[in-house]
Amino acid sequence: MEKLELIATTTFGLEAVCKRxxxxxxxxxxxxxxxxxTFFATEKDIPKANIWLRTAERVLLKMGEFKALSFEELFERTKALPWDEWIPEDGNFIVEGKSxxxxxxxxxxxxxxVEKAIVEKLKTKYNVEWFKKSGVKYTVEVSLLKDIATLTIDTSGEGLHKRGYRDRAGDAPIKETLAAAMILLSFWNKERTLLDPFCGxxxxxxxxxxxxxxxxxxxDRNFAAEEWVRIPKEYWSEARRDAFKAIDNNVKLDILGCDIDKRSILRARDNAANLGLEEDIQFFMKDMRDVDLKDDYGVVITNPPYGERMGEKEEIEQLYTDLGKKFKELNTWSMYIITSEESFEKLYGKKADRKRKLYNGRIKVDYYQFYGPKPPKEN
Known part of the structure; x- marks a missing residue:
């Protein structure tokens, strides 16, 4: 089967996680x-990549890449690409761009x-002068970076962070892709307790x-390329069957989420129920200062309030100070906290073992990682 070049786009800072x-x-x-x-794959892998990637924003089909210093060069090099192998006669292709x-x-x-070049290319195959564009949507992008043009077609449709389970979101929700990355960057595994004390x-x-x-x-969602003529429907069916078979329904998880806001907890329970995970996660309403915890090698992964979005600066600073005091006595716990507050370590009362620069939407944040000891059975 022909090898294709695909591009998994990510939020800045998550490239290495996506590569892994x-x-x-x-x-x-x-x-x-x-x-x-950028990675190599086949047509059968387009469904697999879209269904399985947790930290990517989109999966793009790379049509070509070349230097373009003039519009004539952009036109001719774009026209030479195999658009006719992917876009049918009635294909509703639109062109987006950035430079x-x-x-x-x-x-x-x-x-x-680029649109004119694609039309001219399609004319050579379909022998028509005008295209109705009444069929399936194809989103083409021309991306110009330092005079290098990259031409792609989006296979995902809606961003991959839209899993389909989050019917109800809070006031300052974290993207699903970033949340997954925070977990994958931590030392949490399914054998350990996980707590999010600001679960929203x-x-x-x-x-x-x-x-x-x-x-x-x-x-639990659909993708743009599911409607493409080039990719057989059975590829998508097979990828979904394989994904269903891979689910481990026997694993017992100890995952906790708490918040002081009742509406947030109700939303969280509804969202978990959408995936049938209501038995796997305990959501409860409580201030994190009052949560009773055992010193049993648990892991905290959380996105606490920060900035003026969620509250007054003095309240946030006190919250971070109290968070540090709360977990100071839990020597075996590992803490993973994301925030835009640059003085977080001072407020928390401890220097992080590692700090990683990320982005929560357009907000620059740091991911503070405090490592506790490994559980005895992991030694």
Whole structure:
């Protein structure tokens, strides 16, 4: 089967996590760059990548890449690409674009040139002068970075963070992809207790339960490429059957989520129930200061309130100080906390073993990692 180049796009800072996911899925990675990982795959792998990737934002089919210093060059090189092998005569293709540090800085002009080039290419196969575009949608993107044009078609449709379970979200929800990355970057595993003391609508506990039970994150949603003529329907059916078979329904998880807001807890329970995980996660309403915990090698992974979005600065600072005091006595616990507060370590009362720069939406955050000892059976 023909080898294709696919691109898994990511939030900045998650490229290495996504690369590890791709390697674990059996893909051969080619290149890791800011915000994306290029890898080799086949048509059958397009469903697999979309259904299984937890930290990628989208999976793009790479049509071509070349230097473009003029619109004439962009037109001719785009026209030479095999658009006719993917887009049918009635294909409803639209062109999106972006340009950074490139001579061809006009995005609208670049989009127009690329669309014209694709039309000219399709004319050579379908022998028509006008395309109705009444069929399946194909989202083409021309990305210009330092005069290098990358042409892709989006296979995902809606962003992969939209798993389908989060009907109700809180006031400041964390993206599912970032929540999954926080878990994958931690030392938590399905044998250990996990607590999110600021669980909101339950995203971190739910993503952890999905990882613990090996539930593919895209199992309950649809993708743009499912409607493409080029990819047989049985590829999608087979990928979903394999994903269902991979679920570990026998694993016993100890995942806890608490919040002081009753509405958040109700949302979290509903979201977990959408995946049938209501028996795997305990959500309860309580201030984190009052939660009773055993010193039993548990793991905290959390996205606490930060900035002016969620409350006054003084309240947030006191919250972080109290969080540090709460877990100071729990010597065997590991803590993983994401926040935009630059003085977090001072407020928490301890320097992190590792700090990783990430982004929560457009907000620059740091992921503070405090390592506790390994449980005895892991030694």
């Amino acid at each position: 996911e791709l390697l674990d899925l059996g893909f051969e990675d080619k290149l890791v760059e800011n915000g994306k990982v 950074v540090s490139s001579k061809l800085f006009s995005i609208s002009d670049s989009q127009r040139i 609508s339950g995203t971190i506990p739910i993503e952890a339960a999905m990882i613990g039970k090996n539930i593919a994150p895209g199992l």
